[in-house]
Amino acid sequence: MHQRTVPCPYFAPQRIEEALEILSKYGKEIRVIAGGTDLLVQYYDRLYEIKGWLDLKNISELKKIRISRNEIEIGAMVTHTQLEKSEDIKKYFPVLSLAAADIGSPQIKNRGTIGGNIANASPAGDLLPPLMAYEAQFRLLSNRGEVVVPAEEFFIGPKETILKTDQLLTQIILPLPHERTYGSWIKIGKRKALVIATITLALVVKMAEDNKTIKDVRTCLGSVAPTPIEIKEIRKKMVGEKFNQLDFNKLGQIVEDKISPIDDIRGTREYRKDVAKEIIINALEEIDSAWWRSYE
Ligand SMILES: Cc1cc2nc3c(=O)[nH]c(=O)nc-3n(C[C@H](O)[C@H](O)[C@H](O)COP(=O)(O)OP(=O)(O)OC[C@H]3O[C@@H](n4cnc5c(N)ncnc54)[C@H](O)[C@@H]3O)c2cc1C
Numbered sequence: 001m002h003q004r005t006v007p008c009p010y011f012a013p014q015r016i017e018e019a020l021e022i023l024s025k026y027g028k029e030i031r032v033i034a035g036g037t038d039l040l041v042q043y044y045d046r047l048y049e050i051k052g053w054l055d056l057k058n059i060s061e062l063k064k065i066r067i068s069r070n071e072i073e074i075g076a077m078v079t080h081t082q083l084e085k086s087e088d089i090k091k092y093f094p095v096l097s098l099a100a101a102d103i104g105s106p107q108i109k110n111r112g113t114i115g116g117n118i119a120n121a122s123p124a125g126d127l128l129p130p131l132m133a134y135e136a137q138f139r140l141l142s143n144r145g146e147v148v149v150p151a152e153e154f155f156i157g158p159k160e161t162i163l164k165t166d167q168l169l170t171q172i173i174l175p176l177p178h179e180r181t182y183g184s185w186i187k188i189g190k191r192k193a194l195v196i197a198t199i200t201l202a203l204v205v206k207m208a209e210d211n212k213t214i215k216d217v218r219t220c221l222g223s224v225a226p227t228p229i230e231i232k233e234i235r236k237k238m239v240g241e242k243f244n245q246l247d248f249n250k251l252g253q254i255v256e257d258k259i260s261p262i263d264d265i266r267g268t269r270e271y272r273k274d275v276a277k278e279i280i281i282n283a284l285e286e287i288d289s290a291w292w293r294s295y296e
Contacts, residue, residue: 009052016061016141019168022054024143027165030054034077035111037104038120062115062170065089074172076115081106083114083127092176095183095202096130102187103127115169118154121161121227128155128228129202129220130185131172139171140164148173155227180207182290184283188275198267199223199275203283207243211294214238219280224261224272231255234280243291248284252277 009030013019022030030052033039043050056062062077067088074083083089083100090097103109103117103126117127118138128151136151140163147167154161163169186201200222208215219234233254238246256277263269 008050010055011053012055012058014058014060016059016168016170019054019056019059020141020143020166023166023168026052026054032056032119032168034113034116034119035079037108037112038116038122056115056168067176070176072174072176074114074174076113076118076169076171078114080104080109080112080114080117080127084109093130093134093174093183095133095185095204096127096174098185099126099130099187099200099202102185114172118151118172119161119163119169121155121157121159123158123226123228124200124223125228126187126200126222129200129222131174132220132228132230133183133202133204133218134174134177135218137173138169139173140167141170142167152230157226177204177206180209180211180294181205182207182287184286186279186283188279199261199272199279201276201279201283203280203287205238205243205287207291211291212242212244214241214243219255221255221259221276224259224276229259231258233258243288246284248281251284252280255280 011022013022031039031050032054034056056077059077062075064075065078065082065086065088066073072088072092080100080103084097103112114127117125132151137148138151138154140147140149142164143166149162156162181204183204188199202220204218205214206216207213217235217238219231220228221231222228234251237251237254256273259273259276261269261272
């Protein structure tokens with residue numbers, strides 16, 4: 001006897017408003033799909049059942065990077081390749097551009113999107129520490145209205161976010177950094193190609209007018225906790241200090257003491273703690289040399 005198959009609804013609207021309408025009508029019954037590089041792997045692994053699809057591929061509004069006087073808005077469907085190649089991203093947010101360049105393979109970079117990386121909320125998502133370090137905010141839209149949330153409030157656990165089933169992540173908003181902002185991106189993984197991160201670091205340091213005193217700093221790590229995290233103690237220790245008087249080793253130690261990563265196939269807890277200390281020191285050294293170059 002043949003089993004009757006129920007058709008799975010598939011929508012590919014051209015406008016955000018239509019997408020919101022579909023989400024409000026179907027809610028939990030439908031799954032948003034962007035590049036599909038996370039979702040399809042999970043679907044084929046039968047991690048869950050999907051009853052219908054809302055494909056964002058035709059919404060051109062979500063594929064734009066827009067720059068204004070104070071901020072840049074990145075559409076959720078902007079791909080990793082677009083992020084890597086964008087001159088504006090390279091100029092103002094080099095750490096984000098480098099992180100996008102480090103993702104998977106060319107095929108994954110061409111399909112995978114910033115919105116998918118965020119909404120998937122893997123603790124190893126490469127774009128998440130840079131976005132936190134640049135103080136990104138996420139615009140979430142639904143038929144109930146708009147909410148703009150800071151990146152650090154969005155992630156609540158591995159693959160868990162505050163996103164409701166009727167909400168769409170539409171844009172990522174980044175305030176344009178002022179001059180004398182320095183950054184470093186480090187990704188440690190096991191394989192050469194298609195590396196899933198064992199640990200990642202995005203460090204962004206802003207200097208005061210004198211270009212010597214630290215005005216602000218964000219030290220954001222991936223794969224050391226259930227969500228990407230900022231080590232706020234580093235901020236407390238560094239702000240107001242002269243950069244050339246910092247003790248890099250001490251700062252590395254603070255990070256090592258502060259994190260409590262898990263053991264998994266990609267690395268033990270102890271290994272991750274040691275590596276975290278090392279990469280903080282390396283990142284500070286990298287910023288140190290960029291900072292010296294700014295005097296040349
Ligand atoms: C071989 C391989 C290598 C990879 N390497 C890396 C790597 O090096 N680094 C890394 O970080 N990731 C890597 N990934 C994971 C993946 O490619 C990225 O996370 C990618 O950014 C996901 O984007 P996507 O558009 O494909 O998302 P999708 O798979 O389409 O969606 C992911 C999730 O986000 C939701 N979603 C997507 N867009 C929205 C939106 N606008 N609003 C609301 N919800 C949304 C979907 O419903 C789904 O739950 C790899 C994946 C593969 C298969």
